[in-house]
Amino acid sequence: xxxxxxxxxxxxxxxxxxxxxxxxxxxxxxxxxxxxxxxxxxxxxxxxxxxxxxxxxxxxxxxxxxxxxxxxxxxxxxxxxxxxxxxxxxxxxxxxxxxxxxxxxxxxxxxxx
Amino acid sequence: xxxxxxxxxxxxxxxxxxxxxxxxxxxxxxxxxxxxxxxxxxxxxxxxxxxxxxxxxxxxxxxxxxxxxxxxxxxxxxxxxxxxxxxxxxxxxxxxxxxxxxxxxxxxxxxx
Numbered sequence: 402x403x404x405x406x407x408x409x410x411x412x413x414x415x416x417x418x419x420x421x422x423x424x425x426x427x428x429x430x431x432x433x434x435x436x437x438x439x440x441x442x443x444x445x446x447x448x449x450x451x452x453x454x455x456x457x458x459x460x461x462x463x464x465x466x467x468x469x470x471x472x473x474x475x476x477x478x479x480x481x482x483x484x485x486x487x488x489x490x491x492x493x494x495x496x497x498x499x500x501x502x503x504x505x506x507x508x509x510x511x512x513x514x
Numbered sequence: 515x516x517x518x519x520x521x522x523x524x525x526x527x528x529x530x531x532x533x534x535x536x537x538x539x540x541x542x543x544x545x546x547x548x549x550x551x552x553x554x555x556x557x558x559x560x561x562x563x564x565x566x567x568x569x570x571x572x573x574x575x576x577x578x579x580x581x582x583x584x585x586x587x588x589x590x591x592x593x594x595x596x597x598x599x600x601x602x603x604x605x606x607x608x609x610x611x612x613x614x615x616x617x618x619x620x621x622x623x624x625x626x
Contacts, residue, residue, distance in 0.1 A: 443617030493613030
């Protein structure tokens with residue numbers, strides 16, 4: 402299947418710092434999704450992006466759909482302890498059939514109070 | 515709110531046992547998915563279903579089968595569990611024509 406490279410794999414930050422992570426692919430996607438997974442839980446959708454160049458915010462989170470359609474970025478401003486978890490990107494490709502998406506390998510975020 | 519539930523949060527089985535993992539969604543979604551999650555590998559798609567009684571293989575279907583007899587329920591079956599199937603199993607659903615998937619809480623399966 403298609404591959405999504407997500408970086409960094411993990412990061413430790415101080416509470417109050419801003420965080421950036423990204424996702425790149427060799428293939429074009431029509432949709433980019435960002436999920437957060439709390440420890441011991443299933444992933445929860447944070448932001449969905451549908452158009453190249455689109456910039457969308459959800460509270461302290463901002464995500465962008467790259468112009469080339471091969472990448473996406475997620476920024477978290479003023480991190481707080483509850484931001485801890487694993488962040489996954491996912492790309493949705495043109496429906497030649499059914500709505501499958503490809504997930505990145507995740508960025509594990511730890512926030513030091 | 516969309517709700518996806520999974521039958522067990524934790525499960526311990528022995529090698530060779532037949533294992534059933536159940537998933538139910540209450541939002542009338544057409545698509546349902548089973549993933550496994552392993553450290554460093556992200557979420558890998560095992561099987562998905564786009565309609566009742568329909569199924570499609572994902573990226574890693576070997577050793578698994580699925581059943582979808584009702585729209586709201588999607589079952590993952592391990593015919594003969596092996597230790598390399600120890601993992602977190604996540605079920606998800608989505609409406610037809612949409613990429614956003616909604617996940618259950620996961621089942622952490624340990625095969626000894």
